[in-house]
Each structure stands twice: as C-alpha cells, then as structure tokens.
Amino acid sequence: MTKQPKAYLDPRFLKSEEARPLRILAEYMEPLRRFEAQRIQDTVVFFGSARIHSREAAERELAKRLRRVGADVNAEQVFQRERRAVEWSRYYEEARELARMLTMWTTTLTGPDNRFVVTSGGGPGIMEAANRGAYEAGGKTIGLNISLPHEQGPNPYITEGLHFEFHYFFMRKFWFAYLAKALVVFPGGFGTLDEMFEILTLMQTQKLGTQIQVILYGSAYWDPILNLEPMAEWGGISEDDIGLLTRADTPDTAFALLKEHLTAHHLVGG
Secondary structure (H helix, E strand, O other): OOOOOOHHHOHHHHOOHHHHHHHHHHHHHHHHHHHHHOOEOOEEEEEOOOOOOOHHHHHHHHHHHHHHHOOOOOHHHHOHHHHHHHHHHHHHHHHHHHHHHHHHHHOOOOOOOEOOEEEEOOOOOHHHHHHHHHHHOOOOEEEEEEOOOOOOOOOOOOOOOOEEEEOOHHHHHHHHHHOEEEEEEOOOOHHHHHHHHHHHHHHHOOOOOOOOEEEEEOHHHHOOOOOOHHHHHHOOOOHHHHOOEEEEOOHHHHHHHHHHHHHHHHHHOO
C-alpha cells in the first residue's frame, strides 16, 4: 500500500477545490510573515497604467518606427501612437521622481520600522516607475503582483523578499489597502479605476482603520474622465465624498501633500 502523505503536504489536495480556503489563508499569512520580518509598518501605494513606458523606451520605439517607415506620406498617422507614448512617458518619469523624493524623505525618519514604503502592483509601466524611484533612493520597495495568463513578470526594482505573487485579486487588494497610509493614482485604465474605487468605497464606508489620503495625479488626463460632481448633484454620493480625492500635477506638489498628510496623521498626530 502506498503511504499517504499528510494532507498539508499533499500537492493534489492543496490544489483542489476543497483546499481553496487554505490557499486564501496562505495569501494572508505568508505576506504577513514577510512584512513583519522586514519591519514594514505602512505603505504609500502607487497605481497607474502598465502601458506607460519610460521616456527612453518610448523615444527608442519612435526612432525605430521612423527608420522602418522612412519618408512615408502617411507617417503622421503611423506614428501617432508612438508620439502619444512619448508624451505619456512624462507620467512614468514623474512617478519615478515622486517615489524617489518620498523614499529619500522616509530615510530621515527615526525608529526601528520602515515607514511609508513605496508599493506598486509589481509589473511594468507606472508600477515599475514607482519601484524604480524608491530603489534609486536606496529604500525598500514592494511589488504585489498578480498571476495572469498574458501578464509580464515582476519588474527588476522590487526589494529582495518583497515581491509577492498572488492568485486571488481580492487578497492582493487586501494588502494594497491594509497597510496603506496614502494612495497616488497616476493615469491608467480599468484596473487603475477598479483599485482606486475599491479604496474610495472602503474610505466612504469607514472600513479602513487609518486616515488615508488619495491623490489623483495628472489633471490633463483625469479631468475629462473623472468628474464626480454629477454624482453628488444626483445624490449618489455626498459633497464630502468629492473631498476624498486630492489633485496634483507635479512631483513637488504631490510630495508636499504626502509629507503634510503623513506627518500630521501618522507621525506627529498618529
């Protein structure tokens, strides 16, 4: 008779439908263990599109297309997307700079714990920019990745031991919210909006245990897309709910807002 392995060592059982509660619990307990080991007390989360590239990468792609097409009379149409990518790359560079500024400031804070650690979804685009800026400032930085069929792997700027790979979206969202003291939302798509509104709903319903700040970065992008005034006018939200979002258009402005909020609510008055 073949010896039966213990249930908690049996891969077939652990991957079964019946073991789903164990897998969910593992995505809570294992990150918790690592956060405690690395003395991560709280985070500042950066959201934004995975499709925004660095200026260097965007300009390189545009130059490649120019060489390929040459003097084509329809070049303007052909290059419209690449030119927009170069324009959009400013948000990558500004996310990178904001993360660098924030991390440089946190290194001056005293105490045994790592405070306000820059956190992203761990992938490319704005996520990479945030991790990169924190990495370049010499601080720790977290990547909460999600396993998807066609998603790229983690970016190379995440601190060793702080890259997490989730199966369940809701557990990934839990860790975005649980440690966050501030959220910076750069231009993005459905995923960015989904994650932002998740946090706003938790704030509105007072399900977050801490004072949190949400900065909407990039008025030129967000203003045509996200106008909450009609929701208040119709009574879908209150006027106070509109105040849950603060806007910024430069790294200096965003950093000043973050520093003021984090100092008042989580350092001096925390």
